[in-house]
Amino acid sequence: MDSQRLAPMPADWQRALAVVAHPDDLEYGAAAAVAEWTDGGREVVYLLASRGEAGIDTLSPEECAPVREREQRASAAVVGVRTVEFLDHRDGVIEYGVGLRRDIAAAVRRHRPELVVTLNHRDTWGGAAWNTPDHRAVGRAALDAVADAGNRWIFPELGEQGLDPWNGVRWTAVAGSDRPTHAVDVTAGLERSVRSLLEHRTYIEALTREDPERYCRTFLEGMAKDAGERFGGRPAVTFEVFAH
Numbered sequence: 001m002d003s004q005r006l007a008p009m010p011a012d013w014q015r016a017l018a019v020v021a022h023p024d025d026l027e028y029g030a031a032a033a034v035a036e037w038t039d040g041g042r043e044v045v046y047l048l049a050s051r052g053e054a055g056i057d058t059l060s061p062e063e064c065a066p067v068r069e070r071e072q073r074a075s076a077a078v079v080g081v082r083t084v085e086f087l088d089h090r091d092g093v094i095e096y097g098v099g100l101r102r103d104i105a106a107a108v109r110r111h112r113p114e115l116v117v118t119l120n121h122r123d124t125w126g127g128a129a130w131n132t133p134d135h136r137a138v139g140r141a142a143l144d145a146v147a148d149a150g151n152r153w154i155f156p157e158l159g160e161q162g163l164d165p166w167n168g169v170r171w172t173a174v175a176g177s178d179r180p181t182h183a184v185d186v187t188a189g190l191e192r193s194v195r196s197l198l199e200h201r202t203y204i205e206a207l208t209r210e211d212p213e214r215y216c217r218t219f220l221e222g223m224a225k226d227a228g229e230r231f232g233g234r235p236a237v238t239f240e241v242f243a244h
């Protein structure tokens with residue numbers, strides 16, 4: 001249906017900052033778009049609020065954090081992302097608040113992106129699939145921190161640290177939203193997104209008895225195909241885009 005057709009993502013930008021709660025949040029879909037963007041010569045930086053240290057039942061947070069950090073850096077590299085930063089908020093109990101907004105605003109000022117990417121900030125994934133508190137907190141804080149980054153009086157301590165206001169963010173693109181407005185054709189990036197998710201091997205092996213590659217491929221190809229039905233039949237990744 002034409003009324004459900006998604007618009008192509010804005011293309012006139014050079015730098016993106018992707019802000020999510022956990023290692024693997026970007027790999028469950030958005031990384032295919034990241035691969036397309038870095039192929040096109042754009043720069044993408046990843047910022048993770050936590051190290052995902054509460055994500056594996058059989059590993060204590062102390063054991064888990066370095067494993068997940070390593071897997072996240074490897075998965076970022078597969079899609080052309082060299083800079084991966086961690087804020088060290090505590091996995092599972094990340095709180096929406098001024099501290100989180102300040103940390104994200106500082107990163108926005110440091111990296112000066114035109115595009116911010118985050119994960120679903122809404123209560124559900126659509127229907128009755130409840131979202132997690134960490135995703136909601138980080139998604140909302142990322143959307144809010146865009147304005148914070150541009151206002152010198154909201155977090156004046158950032159200015160004192162030499163981080164000048166940055167007003168250049170034009171859009172925030174929310175992955176995993178049940179109200180998408182835009183999409184990226186991921187014909188070229190889809191295969192690398194499978195490899196990228198597969199780098200979270202310790203996490204995935206603890207999550208499912210299915211063969212890890214089969215698990216990653218089934219999930220990502222299925223999602224890209226469904227999204228493509230609203231984007232000219234090509235495999236796609238969808239975003240809900242907010243203009244700033």
Ligand SMILES: [Zn+2]
Pocket residue numbers: 021022024025135
């Ligand atoms: Zn997550």
